[in-house]
Amino acid sequence: MKIVADLHLHSRFSRATSKNMRIPEMVRMAKLKGIGLLGTADFTHPGWLDELNRHLVEAGPGIYEYDGIKFILTTEVSSIYTRKGALRRIHNVIFAPSFDAVEKISKFLGRFGSLTSDGRPTLGLDSETMLEGVLSLSPESFIVPAHIWTPWFGLLGSKSGFDSLQECFGKYSDEIFAAETGLSSDPPMNWRLSALDRITLISNSDAHSPARMGREANIFDIEPSFFELKDALKQKDPKRMLGTIEFFPQEGKYHYDGHRNCNVRLSPRESIEGKNICPRCGRPLTLGVLHRVEELADRPEGYHPANAIPYYSIIPLAELIGEAKGLGRDTAGVGHVYERVCQELGGEFNVLLWADIEEIAKMAGREIAEGIARMRKGQVKVDEGYDGVFGTVSVFGKEEQAEKKEEEDKGHEQLSLF
Ligand SMILES: [Zn+2]
Numbered sequence: 295m296k297i298v299a300d301l302h303l304h305s306r307f308s309r310a311t312s313k314n315m316r317i318p319e320m321v322r323m324a325k326l327k328g329i330g331l332l333g334t335a336d337f338t339h340p341g342w343l344d345e346l347n348r349h350l351v352e353a354g355p356g357i358y359e360y361d362g363i364k365f366i367l368t369t370e371v372s373s374i375y376t377r378k379g380a381l382r383r384i385h386n387v388i389f390a391p392s393f394d395a396v397e398k399i400s401k402f403l404g405r406f407g408s409l410t411s412d413g414r415p416t417l418g419l420d421s422e423t424m425l426e427g428v429l430s431l432s433p434e435s436f437i438v439p440a441h442i443w444t445p446w447f448g449l450l451g452s453k454s455g456f457d458s459l460q461e462c463f464g465k466y467s468d469e470i471f472a473a474e475t476g477l478s479s480d481p482p483m484n485w486r487l488s489a490l491d492r493i494t495l496i497s498n499s500d501a502h503s504p505a506r507m508g509r510e511a512n513i514f515d516i517e518p519s520f521f522e523l524k525d526a527l528k529q530k531d532p533k534r535m536l537g538t539i540e541f542f543p544q545e546g547k548y549h550y551d552g553h554r555n556c557n558v559r560l561s562p563r564e565s566i567e568g569k570n571i572c573p574r575c576g577r578p579l580t581l582g583v584l585h586r587v588e589e590l591a592d593r594p595e596g597y598h599p600a601n602a603i604p605y606y607s608i609i610p611l612a613e614l615i616g617e618a619k620g621l622g623r624d625t626a627g628v629g630h631v632y633e634r635v636c637q638e639l640g641g642e643f644n645v646l647l648w649a650d651i652e653e654i655a656k657m658a659g660r661e662i663a664e665g666i667a668r669m670r671k672g673q674v675k676v677d678e679g680y681d682g683v684f685g686t687v688s689v690f691g692k693e694e695q696a697e698k699k700e701e702e703d704k705g706h707e708q709l710s711l712f
């Protein structure tokens with residue numbers, strides 16, 4: 295059965311997370327979006343574990359359920375430790391097949407730091423030691439390095455990461471078969487490293503509030519089973535791992551290189567040509583995620599590995615509606631349309647990826663349908679983020695948007711005449 299899965303998110307017990315990240319609210323949002331399988335998140339937190347125990351019922355091997363939405367036991371761990379003389383900060387997601395396994399794993403992890411102060415615990419625990427410990431206690435469990443390119447907390451991050459999986463997980467690195475690309479990278483960026491060819495790239499929202507759930511996700515064709523999910527990832531099986539749903543990484547604050555104060559934005563190639571020095575002020579540039587990829591890549595841009603899993607780049611539906619209507623993504627006006635369209639047309643992902651454009655037009659209007667059609671064809675206008683400045687991705691672009699605003703203002707004027 296085809297199922298959209300968001301496997302890494304956070305509960306209300308994680309820091310800076312919405313109090314609405316509770317099972318019933320998460321399930322309501324999953325239905326609206328068309329997500330069938332969620333990671334529980336935060337299973338190391340006793341308070342959250344208690345809620346999981348109360349809400350979830352078993353619905354298959356290693357799979358649980360609440361009101362029709364499936365869950366798999368996951369937690370993210372932030373590890374801070376010194377290795378080879380450098381400080382490392384690495385986030386990993388642990389997947390466990392049962393509450394029994396969760397208990398054993400949490401007992402082990404609790405030796406390295408507090409599990410109660412944060413749903414995503416920060417532990418003084420080397421990633422390799424953690425993997426060894428988890429597998430010895432629960433051989434069916436597995437670990438997926440999280441958002442591998444983020445500068446501070448990613449396995450391949452420029453600030454406190456490593457240069458390879460091998461370096462991080464040592465003699466256990468063969469036990470790593472999947473990695474999360476995170477919001478700051480998409481599959482083509484990862485395809486430039488031959489070392490990642492054997493790895494299944496997955497994508498998740500890392501959401502801290504219901505509205506952000508599923509902003510990245512995975513499409514599986516599996517029976518609801520922990521073991522089948524694990525095997526699909528392990529085999530990198532294109533019949534069962536159908537693809538990932540991706541954010542445009544250009545939107546990230548550190549995609550390109552540059553200097554915000556100098557108004558200088560450069561592609562990695564441009565900065566390398568200029569020896570990573572700002573052409574305005576002469577100081578070293580702030581280097582972004584794409585630069586880090588360029589550094590580690592052993593293949594040119596545009597390389598497509600033979601066994602690559604497909605991916606679909608999306609703009610969140612609320613953003614598309616907002617753009618089409620000239621309103622902010624989080625406004626009530628957008629919210630109403632969003633809920634109605636999702637309910638009528640089988641969820642956000644169905645609307646964004648599969649629903650008939652004419653159907654969408656009938657339901658939501660010509661503009662929104664046109665926006666979705668353009669997004670599907672990759673006809674988007676991109677301004678890359680750099681040095682702390684968010685990038686923008688839009689289907690209509692600034693000029694078209696200005697025209698639209700003018701038309702709408704005229705409409706309001708006319709209305710107010712009456
Ligand atoms: Zn993280």
Ligand SMILES: [Zn+2]
Nearest residue numbers: 553556572575
């Ligand atoms: Zn500068």
